Amino acid sequence: MTSTRRALSAIALLAALSGIAACGPEDTGAEGATGGSDSSASPSATASGAPASGGTASDGPTDDVDDDGQGGDCGKPPVLPAGHTRVKITLMRDAAGFEAAVAKPHCTPNDWIYGADETDPTKHYVLPESVDARLALMDGPGQWKKVDHEQLALHIDRCHAMEAGATDYPKVEPPFGCFGNVYEITLNGKGEVKTIKEIWSV
DSSP: HHHHHHHHHHHHHHHHHHHHHHHHHTHHHHHHHTTTHHHHHHHHHHHHHHTSSSSOOOOOOOOOOTTTTTTTGGSOOOOOTTEEEEEEEEEEETTEEEEEEEEEEEEEETTEEEEEOTSSSSSEEEEEEEOOEEEBBBTTTOOEEEEEEHHHHHHHHHHHHHHTOOSSSSSOOTBBBOOEEEEEEOOTTTEEEEEEOOOOOO
């Protein structure tokens, strides 16, 4: 009798366990609790702005990846004060002058930045020794240090060398850095550069 009761108890226990295992895969609640790939993907997709249902996040603001100047989520392009121009220096002929193209604003994930294409027309600018020159500091935007004519010419020359990948050329030392060779300038009555200020960018 004892062995019969044990056999019946074992069969009943096996039947109960089989019933629990069989309902597991169909129990979506249990699957979610195990932390499967679907349960972990949805929260991260939602947090990043992409709908978890597989849609797109096109309803939110986008960057001006086409460089069409329309703004994206940068807002309207900045307006420079009258008489101010931003240029990208393309060639430093000597301390007396440089070649530069007008730098245009482009919207990026880091807000507006200025630049020019290699095909943009350039103009020669005379750089007199009396120029009021300021170089951007590495600490961040809005910080400059006044330098003399010779220091400015050396800085521009060295930044061009670094941009070209020269390894056997003196490097720009802190607190200064190279930020794409973009400067904001004004001209005097003779058409020479009166003020020149380096534009900080990342």
